[in-house]
Amino acid sequence: MIFSRIKEVNSEELSFDEATGRVLSKDVKSKLNVPPFDRSAMDGFAVRAEDTFGADENEPRHLQIIGSIEIGSASDMEVGRGQAVEIATGAPMPKGADATVMVEKTSKENNKIKVFEPVSPGENVSSAGEDVKSGQKVLEADRRLRPSDIGMLASTGNLKIQVKRRPKIGIAITGDELRKPGKSLKPGEITESVSYILAPAVEKCGAEAVRLGIVPDRFEEIEKIFNNASDFDALILTGGSSVGEKDLVPDAISKSGELVFHGVAVRPGSPSSFGLVDGTPVFSLAGFPVASVIAFEMIVRPALRAMQGLQAKDFRMEIKAKLLRKLSSSLGRMDVARVRLKKDNGDFFAEPIRVTGSSVLRTVTEADGLVTIPENSEGFSEGDVVTIYPLDL
Amino acid sequence: MIFSRIKEVNSEELSFDEATGRVLSKDVKSKLNVPPFDRSAMDGFAVRAEDTFGADENEPRHLQIIGSIEIGSASDMEVGRGQAVEIATGAPMPKGADATVMVEKTSKENNKIKVFEPVSPGENVSSAGEDVKSGQKVLEADRRLRPSDIGMLASTGNLKIQVKRRPKIGIAITGDELRKPGKSLKPGEITESVSYILAPAVEKCGAEAVRLGIVPDRFEEIEKIFNNASDFDALILTGGSSVGEKDLVPDAISKSGELVFHGVAVRPGSPSSFGLVDGTPVFSLAGFPVASVIAFEMIVRPALRAMQGLQAKDFRMEIKAKLLRKLSSSLGRMDVARVRLKKDNGDFFAEPIRVTGSSVLRTVTEADGLVTIPENSEGFSEGDVVTIYPLDL
Numbered sequence: 001m002i003f004s005r006i007k008e009v010n011s012e013e014l015s016f017d018e019a020t021g022r023v024l025s026k027d028v029k030s031k032l033n034v035p036p037f038d039r040s041a042m043d044g045f046a047v048r049a050e051d052t053f054g055a056d057e058n059e060p061r062h063l064q065i066i067g068s069i070e071i072g073s074a075s076d077m078e079v080g081r082g083q084a085v086e087i088a089t090g091a092p093m094p095k096g097a098d099a100t101v102m103v104e105k106t107s108k109e110n111n112k113i114k115v116f117e118p119v120s121p122g123e124n125v126s127s128a129g130e131d132v133k134s135g136q137k138v139l140e141a142d143r144r145l146r147p148s149d150i151g152m153l154a155s156t157g158n159l160k161i162q163v164k165r166r167p168k169i170g171i172a173i174t175g176d177e178l179r180k181p182g183k184s185l186k187p188g189e190i191t192e193s194v195s196y197i198l199a200p201a202v203e204k205c206g207a208e209a210v211r212l213g214i215v216p217d218r219f220e221e222i223e224k225i226f227n228n229a230s231d232f233d234a235l236i237l238t239g240g241s242s243v244g245e246k247d248l249v250p251d252a253i254s255k256s257g258e259l260v261f262h263g264v265a266v267r268p269g270s271p272s273s274f275g276l277v278d279g280t281p282v283f284s285l286a287g288f289p290v291a292s293v294i295a296f297e298m299i300v301r302p303a304l305r306a307m308q309g310l311q312a313k314d315f316r317m318e319i320k321a322k323l324l325r326k327l328s329s330s331l332g333r334m335d336v337a338r339v340r341l342k343k344d345n346g347d348f349f350a351e352p353i354r355v356t357g358s359s360v361l362r363t364v365t366e367a368d369g370l371v372t373i374p375e376n377s378e379g380f381s382e383g384d385v386v387t388i389y390p391l392d393l
Numbered sequence: 394m395i396f397s398r399i400k401e402v403n404s405e406e407l408s409f410d411e412a413t414g415r416v417l418s419k420d421v422k423s424k425l426n427v428p429p430f431d432r433s434a435m436d437g438f439a440v441r442a443e444d445t446f447g448a449d450e451n452e453p454r455h456l457q458i459i460g461s462i463e464i465g466s467a468s469d470m471e472v473g474r475g476q477a478v479e480i481a482t483g484a485p486m487p488k489g490a491d492a493t494v495m496v497e498k499t500s501k502e503n504n505k506i507k508v509f510e511p512v513s514p515g516e517n518v519s520s521a522g523e524d525v526k527s528g529q530k531v532l533e534a535d536r537r538l539r540p541s542d543i544g545m546l547a548s549t550g551n552l553k554i555q556v557k558r559r560p561k562i563g564i565a566i567t568g569d570e571l572r573k574p575g576k577s578l579k580p581g582e583i584t585e586s587v588s589y590i591l592a593p594a595v596e597k598c599g600a601e602a603v604r605l606g607i608v609p610d611r612f613e614e615i616e617k618i619f620n621n622a623s624d625f626d627a628l629i630l631t632g633g634s635s636v637g638e639k640d641l642v643p644d645a646i647s648k649s650g651e652l653v654f655h656g657v658a659v660r661p662g663s664p665s666s667f668g669l670v671d672g673t674p675v676f677s678l679a680g681f682p683v684a685s686v687i688a689f690e691m692i693v694r695p696a697l698r699a700m701q702g703l704q705a706k707d708f709r710m711e712i713k714a715k716l717l718r719k720l721s722s723s724l725g726r727m728d729v730a731r732v733r734l735k736k737d738n739g740d741f742f743a744e745p746i747r748v749t750g751s752s753v754l755r756t757v758t759e760a761d762g763l764v765t766i767p768e769n770s771e772g773f774s775e776g777d778v779v780t781i782y783p784l785d786l
Contacts, residue, residue: 016574016589017574017589017592020593020596020597032584034754035583036578036582036583037580037581069581070569071568071569071570071581071610072568072569072570072571072581072582072610073569073570073581074579074580074581090568090570090583090680091570091581092580092581130753131753131754131755132754132755138755138758139758146758146784146785146786147589147590147591147592147593147594147597147686147785147786148590148682148686148754148757148758148786149758150589150590150593151586151587151589151590151682151686151754152586152754152755152758153589154574154584154585154586154589155574155583155584155586155682155754157574157584159574159575175464175465175483176463176464176465176466177464177465177466177483177484178465181409181410181547181548181550181552182552185429186467187430187467187485188430188462188464188465188466188467188484188485189429189465190428190429190483190548191425191547191548191550192547193544193545193547193548194544196409196410196540196543196544196546196547197540197541197543197544198540199410199540200413200540200543201540203413204413204540217464217465287483289541289544289548293540293541293544317710317712317783318712319710319711319712320713346780360523360524361427361524361525361541361544361545361548362524362525362531362545364541365531365532365539365541365542365545387739390710391539392539392540393539393540393541
């Protein structure tokens with residue numbers, strides 16, 4: 001339901017060296033041969049391979065040194081029959097030569113060498129375009145760029161590239177009881193912490209987070225946030241989403257736009273809703289930190305990835321681990337359990353974290369990963385091997 | 394040999410909301426109870442639990458509503474025998490009440506309710522300090538802070554924290570043949586790309602990268618870099634490290650300081666060296682992109698983590714996968730193979746990437762992970778289950 005309503009962001013031009021972590025919006029082709037010329041892959045002597053055929057310790061081949069080529073310099077020399085050119089690793093092969101004899105397989109005296117082993121044509125030579133040919137596709141659209149990709153862009157002459165714009169995500173926290181961190185608290189008030197979790201979580205997904213502050217639990221105040229919906233690629237609101245008297249956010253979504261769903265069969269995070277206001281996706285999450293964090297992981301993160309075209313590729317990391325304690329769940333809803341991972345003798349073990357209250361953020365900070373228990377399962381037994389999604393939240 | 398010569402960086406104070414990805418330099422204790430007061434975990438009625446004992450559909454208990462408490466507000470009301478206070482989720486419990494009856498288990502008429510199910514003392518109440526008690530340790534020294542930790546810092550009143558300084562790493566690339574990206578190339582010259590890989594790789598380890606540019610293959614030029622060694626927590630030099638005529642970097646380390654080792658039994662990356670100049674660790678890596686990337690992963694990354702005190706904790710992610718093709722290796726050295734990962738029916742499969750030349754960066758950009766083949770092994774067979782380290786380079 002979410003994916004069908006998510007639009008991919010458009011693209012922008014960026015310098016290659018600022019693009020780590022960004023997502024390509026089109027295929028990148030090489031503008032050059034890499035390497036740009038035939039070069040020696042060894043220190044030694046550039047030769048005509050056929051001049052070395054049959055060489056061995058007892059019957060070395062004798063060649064005349066006609067010069068040397070250093071790395072970084074070119075030469076007009078041409079290697080003729082019976083000739084050799086001293087050459088450094090990475091230096092361009094001289095005309096006429098088709099192989100390099102390693103220096104260790106030769107002995108040199110004045111301007112002559114003895115060659116003790118034959119080389120075949122092409123041996124110890126990196127030929128032009130061996131890594132990449134000019135015009136060849138080197139990186140595909142929808143790829144999130146890693147450091148080595150940045151090197152690939154540099155060496156293929158792609159100094160300006162088209163990448164997806166970072167989705168701009170507004171984060172608003174509703175709750176009359178909430179105060180900014182550092183404000184002194186009157187009885188009944190608590191410190192707002194969820195926006196400080198969601199903002200870096202959004203940034204880690206490759207998007208830009210804009211904190212819109214604390215919004216009072218009043219319909220008009222939530223509508224004010226929606227007035228600027230089109231400034232954002234998505235909005236995340238927390239609080240005001242359960243089934244009590246103050247279920248303001250889903251109602252406000254309905255009034256200002258389209259409420260697509262209200263409530264999911266996932267625990268924690270069941271009061272999550274989703275809708276569109278002025279075409280902008282709006283995620284309404286529970287106000288409790290744990291529920292909002294898990295709902296972010298299960299519902300918002302995949303959407304932020306889809307906005308950048310990452311959904312299909314770039315699989316999710318997962319680890320198989322043996323459960324150290326049983327994990328119970330109720331039929332009819334997906335449970336998301338938090339586990340500590342331990343490594344012993346190369347194997348991973350998962351220890352479920354005991355949950356005492358729905359708001360206990362410690363169960364997230366202590367967790368290394370999540371296990372999902374499907375809605376048609378009553379849980380896993382001790383010793384079962386389960387799939388763990390490492391938690392980076 | 395490296396770890397015994399690495400010093401941990403000192404610490405600095407930082408605002409909690411700028412600390413994602415940074416490493417704590419001391420334990421963090423809560424300055425508050427979280428939640429700060431007993432609060433209702435449900436919408437309903439705050440009651441004395443004993444007043445509900447024995448209640449059922451046929452014999453409901455009758456209670457008098459004496460007021461209501463909204464979230465964010467406090468009240469001086471006291472719940473006496475036979476009384477109840479209407480209460481919202483998250484609102485502070487009134488004096489006298491020790492449980493909340495969910496609204497669904499009641500029916501209300503004027504200022505009276507019927508209660509159809511008993512509650513036990515503490516039921517549907519989050520007590521003060523349930524998540525975290527004031528003075529309790531909530532995050533340990535040497536932890537790399539995740540988004541949920543930032544929320545924990547906010548809600549426990551830790552707005553200024555001590556984190557490790559980001560290690561400052563200088564990156565110098567040696568090679569007479571190298572030109573900056575965008576410069577036109579004369580015959581024999583190539584584009585420098587390695588510093589553009591290593592800089593974001595260093596940043597991803599939590600350190601700060603300073604590109605020192607291209608250094609000519611001359612002893613004096615390398616010594617100039619070493620003159621400023623003490624400005625950095627470590628230096629990485631590439632090139633000038635193999636066994637040819639221009640092995641300048643290890644020689645320069647020897648002359649300016651202490652060369653700890655020269656060469657490792659790992660392929661690719663065997664020409665790697667390590668030493669100290671003015672107490673600053675210096676890594677000398679091969680000039681070829683692939684060799685320098687693998688050497689970074691195997692040798693430099695663990696050192697950068699150790700500088701931040703991360704070595705012991707925060708285990709390395711790994712995936713078990715079945716090999717789709719055999720992987721051969723030579724005895725006496727560790728081989729580092731690059732593999733593509735595929736997922737089929739919940740299982741991971743690893744396809745080794747064919748290597749044609751030592752400089753072929755494509756074998757890194759196409760890889761999803763690395764497999765190490767120990768020095769006492771001749772490789773793995775098709776179908777063997779191997780450990781894959783996901784590649785983020």
